[in-house]
Amino acid sequence: MTSIRPRPATITDIARQAGVSTATxxxxxxxxxxxxxxxxATRARVRxxxxxxxxxxxxxxxxxxxxxxxxxxxxxxDVVQGQLASEFLYGLTHALRxxxxxLMQYGxxxxxxxxxxxxxxxxxxxxxxxxxxxxxxxxxxxxxxxxIRVVAVGADPAEVKGTGLSTLRMDNxxxxxEAARHLVxxxxxxxxxxxxxxxxxxxxxxxxxxxxxxxAAAEGATVRTQDMDWSPESAGSVVRAWLxxxxxxxxxxxxxxxxxxxxxxxxxxxxxxPEQVGLVGADDIMLCHMLRPKLTTVRLEAQDPGEVAxxxxxxxxxxxxVHLSPWRPVLVxxxx
Amino acid sequence: MTSIRPRPATITDIARQAGVSTATxxxxxxxxxxxxxxxxATRARVRxxxxxxxxxxxxxxxxxxxxxxxxxxxxxxDVVQGQLASEFLYGLTHALRxxxxxLMQYGxxxxxxxxxxxxxxxxxxxxxxxxxxxxxxxxxxxxxxxxIRVVAVGADPAEVKGTGLSTLRMDNxxxxxEAARHLVxxxxxxxxxxxxxxxxxxxxxxxxxxxxxxxAAAEGATVRTQDMDWSPESAGSVVRAWLxxxxxxxxxxxxxxxxxxxxxxxxxxxxxxPEQVGLVGADDIMLCHMLRPKLTTVRLEAQDPGEVAxxxxxxxxxxxxVHLSPWRPVLVxxxx
DNA sequence: AGCCATTGGTTATTCGTTTAAGCTAAGTTA
DNA sequence: TAACTTAGCTTAAACGAATAACCAATGGCT
Numbered sequence: 001m002t003s004i005r006p007r008p009a010t011i012t013d014i015a016r017q018a019g020v021s022t023a024t025x026x027x028x029x030x031x032x033x034x035x036x037x038x039x040x041a042t043r044a045r046v047r048x049x050x051x052x053x054x055x056x057x058x059x060x061x062x063x064x065x066x067x068x069x070x071x072x073x074x075x076x077x078d079v080v081q082g083q084l085a086s087e088f089l090y091g092l093t094h095a096l097r098x099x100x101x102x103l104m105q106y107g108x109x110x111x112x113x114x115x116x117x118x119x120x121x122x123x124x125x126x127x128x129x130x131x132x133x134x135x136x137x138x139x140x141x142x143x144x145x146x147x148i149r150v151v152a153v154g155a156d157p158a159e160v161k162g163t164g165l166s167t168l169r170m171d172n173x174x175x176x177x178e179a180a181r182h183l184v185x186x187x188x189x190x191x192x193x194x195x196x197x198x199x200x201x202x203x204x205x206x207x208x209x210x211x212x213x214x215x216a217a218a219e220g221a222t223v224r225t226q227d228m229d230w231s232p233e234s235a236g237s238v239v240r241a242w243l244x245x246x247x248x249x250x251x252x253x254x255x256x257x258x259x260x261x262x263x264x265x266x267x268x269x270x271x272x273x274p275e276q277v278g279l280v281g282a283d284d285i286m287l288c289h290m291l292r293p294k295l296t297t298v299r300l301e302a303q304d305p306g307e308v309a310x311x312x313x314x315x316x317x318x319x320x321x322v323h324l325s326p327w328r329p330v331l332v333x334x335x336x
Numbered sequence: 337m338t339s340i341r342p343r344p345a346t347i348t349d350i351a352r353q354a355g356v357s358t359a360t361x362x363x364x365x366x367x368x369x370x371x372x373x374x375x376x377a378t379r380a381r382v383r384x385x386x387x388x389x390x391x392x393x394x395x396x397x398x399x400x401x402x403x404x405x406x407x408x409x410x411x412x413x414d415v416v417q418g419q420l421a422s423e424f425l426y427g428l429t430h431a432l433r434x435x436x437x438x439l440m441q442y443g444x445x446x447x448x449x450x451x452x453x454x455x456x457x458x459x460x461x462x463x464x465x466x467x468x469x470x471x472x473x474x475x476x477x478x479x480x481x482x483x484i485r486v487v488a489v490g491a492d493p494a495e496v497k498g499t500g501l502s503t504l505r506m507d508n509x510x511x512x513x514e515a516a517r518h519l520v521x522x523x524x525x526x527x528x529x530x531x532x533x534x535x536x537x538x539x540x541x542x543x544x545x546x547x548x549x550x551x552a553a554a555e556g557a558t559v560r561t562q563d564m565d566w567s568p569e570s571a572g573s574v575v576r577a578w579l580x581x582x583x584x585x586x587x588x589x590x591x592x593x594x595x596x597x598x599x600x601x602x603x604x605x606x607x608x609x610p611e612q613v614g615l616v617g618a619d620d621i622m623l624c625h626m627l628r629p630k631l632t633t634v635r636l637e638a639q640d641p642g643e644v645a646x647x648x649x650x651x652x653x654x655x656x657x658v659h660l661s662p663w664r665p666v667l668v669x670x671x672x
Numbered sequence: 673a674g675c676c677a678t679t680g681g682t683t684a685t686t687c688g689t690t691t692a693a694g695c696t697a698a699g700t701t702a
Numbered sequence: 703t704a705a706c707t708t709a710g711c712t713t714a715a716a717c718g719a720a721t722a723a724c725c726a727a728t729g730g731c732t
Contacts, residue, residue, distance in 0.1 A: 012718075291627070358690095
């Protein structure tokens with residue numbers, strides 16, 4: 001026995017069963033001004049039938065007709081991670097919902113540039129929010145042509161270009177600068193930094209490193225760097241290299257998680273933190289409170305929580321072009 | 337100066353510019369069998385115009401017409417976290433894409449039950465995959481009425497009911513059992529466990545605890561429990577309570593992150609792990625490799641990677657009803 | 673009685689796409 | 703030469719919802 005696929009109820013079904021026209025149903029269900037002249041008795045009947053049939057408006061049909069979409073697409077790496085990203089998403093989801101938009105996420109996208117952009121554009125979202133490493137000028141152009149606003153997150157406006165593009169800059173340089181100020185302030189002159197080897201994080205790492213370098217140079221400190229993978233083994237070999245060439249005085253571990261791996265490897269090598277080597281991470285995730293000694297870190301703090309969401313909403317609703325860098329680095333001094 | 341909103345190109349635009357009908361354009365662009373009689377010259381012209389105009393098909397219009405959606409909705413907690421979830425999502429995204437489906441994620445949803453279900457149903461996805469704590473019988477019913485398949489993740493089929501519901505059981509009881517076996521095997525008889533206080537995690541915690549309790553009781557061990565918040569302070573007060581009432585021999589920390597917090601608090605209290613207290617976490621995330629001693633943990637391992645994705649695809653495409661529990665607990669013995 | 677206003681709706685069109693069912697002109701066959 | 707094929711399209715009708723424009727019936731006013 002094959003069961004027939006249940007068909008979702010439509011306004012036509014409601015209209016038939018309530019003995020009115022589809023127009024009436026639409027007016028009632030939307031509390032449309034044009035339907036104000038429909039008496040309460042009819043309205044109640046229509047609503048009752050809609051309820052009984054479990055009616056749910058067809059979002060695609062509606063947006064096709066009205067020509068406007070209530071969806072905002074967020075494109076991310078395989079999976080969203082980290083506290084900053086989590087807070088960002090949470091705030092954004094709710095701010096957008098309040099304005100009648102729905103934030104949908106689309107992840108694990110291997111395609112890039114135009115090919116990916118075509119996929120996004122097909123859903124005709126009101127806007128696309130994407131990490132800047134997902135975007136190419138051609139892709140931005142294609143979205144722009146379709147009237148879809150694009151917000152590049154983490155981008156320096158000078159780097160990513162395209163018509164109608166907005167940027168939300170996560171200024172990673174300042175993170176590195178803050179870390180350098182802290183380490184140099186402790187009297188360290190021989191600094192080392194680690195930079196993630198894999199592509200999606202590498203760009204961020206380079207930015208943080210640039211800030212670190214500049215601020216260190218200004219104070220007369222030197223910085224050596226090494227690539228590192230997201231694995232305990234890689235952390236081990238970084239530490240072995242340091243032991244071979246002489247321990248640095250201060251280390252910037254790119255972020256808290258890489259720093260956690262380094263801290264473990266340093267411990268295994270018998271290096272004492274912070275007595276022999278000072279360590280500073282970045283992002284201030286809960287991990288800092290699990291490690292011993294507790295991890296000192298630099299956190300990007302929203303200058304005004306909600307600001308980001310509000311500005312994105314501006315981009316979406318008012319078609320404004322917005323470029324802002326709403327985060328500020330803050331050092332959280334702990335045990336390392 | 338107000339710029340006019342760019343209108344995405346439609347097949348009508350292409351038809352006009354290429355001097356053919358919209359039907360022809362559609363046939364060409366879809367490589368439809370019915371369009372096989374269209375000569376290459378025309379096809380090339382149509383395609384050229386489509387390219388030039390940056391045409392991207394309107395997914396909503398298409399799915400409205402064909403009556404079938406290529407979207408699968410994944411509803412999750414605020415943000416997806418953890419390795420298991422990440423692997424699951426990644427595999428699923430790609431398996432579905434291969435079959436022409438697009439996995440979209442929808443998070444940070446406060447609404448539950450019917451209200452949430454209405455929102456999901458409005459997008460007319462082919463299926464909804466949701467944590468079982470997001471679902472209520474009424475919500476499942478509403479989705480079923482609309483012909484949308486529902487997959488409850490993490491649910492025991494006996495617990496969650498509804499027409500046409502499939503379940504993907506993440507059997508958290510077995511995680512607790514495996515932890516108990518390990519701790520008892522070490523000779524501990526006085527066990528303690530921690531359970532997250534907040535709602536979304538609480539359910540999982542209770543399941544894990546149930547398994548722990550049963551397996552411990554079978555071996556003649558006792559289990560005391562305490563609520564814990566996701567904060568270092570809460571971990572501290574849990575440890576203080578233990579000190580007051582006598583240290584347990586073995587602790588199950590619910591998951592790796594809670595265990596990490598506990599490990600830090602134990603360290604601060606001068607309790608040595610594993611000499612005085614044995615500790616086992618769950619999920620086997622990278623954190624285990626950062627802590628010292630390294631964290632012993634129980635991991636749910638996919639019995640067959642890809643199995644989950646394949647079965648979900650069955651649900652989506654063949655309207656099968658599937659109930660499986662594709663994960664198996666594995667103990668990873670490390671330092672604690 | 674004739675006109676107007678109001679009530680309570682309905683009709684018809686549109687959004688972008690797909691697709692079954694035509695239709696015309698040229699070529700082929702009986 | 704008439705009938706039949708075939709190539710190469712086109713026409714038209716959906717899908718579900720929104721909405722401008724219309725309309726019939728009733729009541730009130732002059």
